[in-house]
Amino acid sequence: MSQPASDALPALPLTPRLAQRLAWIAPGWAPRDLPPAQRRQAEFQAGRQLAAQLLAALDAPVTQVGVAADRSPVWPEGFVGSISHSRRLVAVAVARRRDVRAVGIDIEAIAEDHAVEAIESVCMRPEERGVDTGGLTRAEFATLLFSAKEAFYKCMQPLTRIAFDFPDVSITRIDPARxxxxxxxxxxxxxxxxxxxxxxxxxxxxxxxxxxxxxxxH
Structure with a gap:
């Protein structure tokens, strides 16, 4: 059973140096019907399965992705990657280390109105309130702000071994055309x-x- 055409998903904004895939976790997936622990496990497994498929497509000798103490992925020797999921979607990007030094991806459901202020209080710097959002709604911008900083962390933490926090990085400009x-x-x-x-x-x-x-x- 496939998702209807209206549910078509975009390609992630990455260069062709990376193998990537964005998919629905499962046809008819209804996360609200599952207990939280079971839902998280299903999301986790979906990400690992998708990562294994992409590693196999890149002829990786090992396709299993390990788990670090902080539950971040541990990629096979010679490969880098990133995994993200919402309650409905899973995304993976993988590359050979000789082609890409680091990658971070993130997917987030656009925040509901009641959650926007809480997101802003956690991850928005004062100067970011003045950024031209290029037509994004307040909820879309708050979600984008959170997501971009999550992607930054996932990309840079394995490369630098620095535990970045939301205030450590600031959005300075948004280009809607690009x-x-x-x-x-x-x-x-x-x-x-x-x-x-x-x-x-x-x-x-x-x-x-x-x-x-x-x-x-590089």
Whole structure:
């Protein structure tokens, strides 16, 4: 059973150096019908299964993705990747380490109105309130803000071993035509990535979700 055509999903904003896939967790998936623990396990398994498929497509000798103490993925030797899921969708991006140094992806259901203020209080810096959002609603911008910083963390933490927090990076510009935003690092991380370093993060909106992706090349 496949999803209807109206449920078509966008490609993640990544270069062809990466293998990627964005999919519904399962046809007819109804997460509200499951206990939280069982739902989280189903989401986790969907991500690992999709990652194994992409690793196999890249001829990886090992397709199993391990789990670190913080439950982040541990990729097979020679590969980098990122996994994200909402309650309905799962996304994976994988690349050979010789092609891509690091990648971070994130998918988020657009926040409901009652949750927007809480998101802003956690992850929005004062200067980000003045960013031209290019027509995004307040809920869409709050979701994009959260998602982009999550993608940044997933990309940069394995590369730098720094535990970044939401205030450590700021959105400085959004380009709706290119579906890209600029992130500026505000803290010292490594000799390569210090205060003022700028990153480009792609984004998409579809099916009530925001999708963000950040990759670091050689």
């Amino acid at each position: 579906q890209c935003l600029e992130l500026r690092l505000l803290r010292a991380a490594t000799a390569e990535f210090g205060p003022g370093h700028r990153f480009q993060c792609g984004y998409r909106r579809a099916q009530g979700h925001v999708y963000t992706a950040l990759e670091i090349g």
